[in-house]
Amino acid sequence: MGRGRVTLKRIENKINRQVTFSKRRSGLLKKAHEISVLCDADVALIVFSTKGKLCEYSTDSGYVLFHLSSPPLTFSDIHRYINGSAFDVDFFLR
Structure with a gap:
């Protein structure tokens, strides 16, 4: 059985929000890398956390x-x- 859909709304609990951000950030970076390899595409991804921390990926x-x-x-x-x-x-x- 697959996972259910998540309602897209802001997570109010700061700790849960940070945990979700960390998990989704790594998934997003993985997807950016995959699309660059599979499609031979130039990819640039810039993400800032709520604390202003930079996370980036580029080919x-x-x-x-x-x-x-x-x-x-x-x-x-x-x-x-x-x-x-x-x-x-x-x-x-x-």
């Missing part, structure tokens, strides 16, 4: 650091990237 940390240090993308930048027209040198060099 290429230099790529992620470059984009984090760049100015934020606009909606039109994201739209061009999704549509595949953003693969010009100027887009990545700004």
